[in-house]
Amino acid sequence: MRLATWNVNSAKSRLPRLLPWLDERAPDVVCLQETKLSDADWAAELDGPIAERGYEIAHHGQGRWNGVALLSRVGLTDVVRGLPDEPEFDGSVDARAVTATCGGLRVTSVYVPNGRTPDDPHYGFKLRWLEALRRQVTGGDAATTVVAGDMNIAPTDADVWDPAVFVDSTHVTPPEREALAALQATGLQDVVRDRWPTDRVFSYWDYRAGRFHKDLGMRIDLVLCGADPAGRVEAAWIDRKARKGSGPSDHAPVIVDLDDAPDGDIGPVVPPPSTPAKLPNRT
DNA sequence: ATGTCACGTGAAACGTGA
Numbered sequence: 001m002r003l004a005t006w007n008v009n010s011a012k013s014r015l016p017r018l019l020p021w022l023d024e025r026a027p028d029v030v031c032l033q034e035t036k037l038s039d040a041d042w043a044a045e046l047d048g049p050i051a052e053r054g055y056e057i058a059h060h061g062q063g064r065w066n067g068v069a070l071l072s073r074v075g076l077t078d079v080v081r082g083l084p085d086e087p088e089f090d091g092s093v094d095a096r097a098v099t100a101t102c103g104g105l106r107v108t109s110v111y112v113p114n115g116r117t118p119d120d121p122h123y124g125f126k127l128r129w130l131e132a133l134r135r136q137v138t139g140g141d142a143a144t145t146v147v148a149g150d151m152n153i154a155p156t157d158a159d160v161w162d163p164a165v166f167v168d169s170t171h172v173t174p175p176e177r178e179a180l181a182a183l184q185a186t187g188l189q190d191v192v193r194d195r196w197p198t199d200r201v202f203s204y205w206d207y208r209a210g211r212f213h214k215d216l217g218m219r220i221d222l223v224l225c226g227a228d229p230a231g232r233v234e235a236a237w238i239d240r241k242a243r244k245g246s247g248p249s250d251h252a253p254v255i256v257d258l259d260d261a262p263d264g265d266i267g268p269v270v271p272p273p274s275t276p277a278k279l280p281n282r283t
Numbered sequence: 284a285t286g287t288c289a290c291g292t293g294a295a296a297c298g299t300g301a
Contacts, residue, residue: 009301010289034301036290064290065300114301152301206301207287250288250301 001074001103001258002027005148005223006242007111007204007251011035011069012045014249021242022053025255028074029102031109031148035059035067042069062095068111068149074103083136087128089113089121097133105229106140108133110149115170123170126152130179134186142187145226150204150251152220153180155190159219161202161211171220188224191256195236203238204251212243223256232258 004027008014011032022030035042042059046069050057056076061067070076080099087093099108110133115126137145153176157163166172184190192201202217211217223236235257243252 013289034289116300209284209286 001029001260003029003031003105003107003146003148003223003229003256003258004239004253005031005033005109005150005221006253007033007150007221007249009034009036009249009251011037011042011067013247015045015049017242017245017247017249019049019053021239021253022050022055022071025239025253027255028072029105029107030055030069030071031107032069032071033067033109033111033150035061035069036064037061037067038063042067058098058100060095060098066095066111068096068098068109070098070100070102070107070109072100072102072107075101077101083129083132084139085135086132087125089125096129097136099136105144105146107146107148108136110147110151112150112152114152115176118168118170118173126170127175127179130176130183134179134183137183137186137188141226143227144229145186145188145224146229147183147188147224148222148254150220151180151222153177154218154220155180155193155222158198158200159193159202161216161218171218184224187226189226189230191223191225191230191233192219192236192238192254194230195233201238202252203254205243207250221251221254223254225256229256229258232260234259 039061054073055071058079059069060081078101083097096111113126113129115123154160154171160166202219203221205212205217239253
């Protein structure tokens, strides 16, 4: 099973990149963030071409900002929009989380609040939102949980291109990193970092200043896996190709392949190859 | 280089957010 997450920075404007990417990478479950569409506009513009490719869809949108979605062709049931006791900002709840059961996993697509600056009210909102996300995970079966999306946190200084640039900025402050660590302490593994423990691995590059070309990025898009999916990881990588070319998102997709054979199942028993019958000699 | 996008407004440039 191939699982992916991608902050598309507007699903409508990214359609010319999203559809070919679905065709090329053929993910089974996709978490999208920053769709920037209402549910009605998503249905009008995206439902058709995505359903045509065999996906069931759960979109949780609000319009101009935010918006998340789950696409699945391995089942999509028990859809929940938002988080339990989700905190408000400026008097309303944003569209930042959608959860469903896909292929036996409880998957949540998340767009964690940016925080803006550490002294902005949005920063406290970010911390409260992360706590609500942690509570949701503790209320479920952590072993089969996947939380994937734009966390807007670089887990360590190795996840930013220059830690000096980010001093006193959001994405790297200790309270954010502690909130992420508390989320992971429910039993979730950062499977990309596990796979590439010492490599320079980024998922986001600012559009400005040629940052992608110079590989001056950050790793803020994470796939966090409970024990079951974490134990089945066959590959985990950033699809940098999707950040190249014309009209890309500023984020690249993260792709994780899981072994579909459950524990103890060695797959179909294949009989040993028999001696091939000799082809009749041609004369 | 504060260097780019995307969206809404409203009909072109500007404010907002990232």
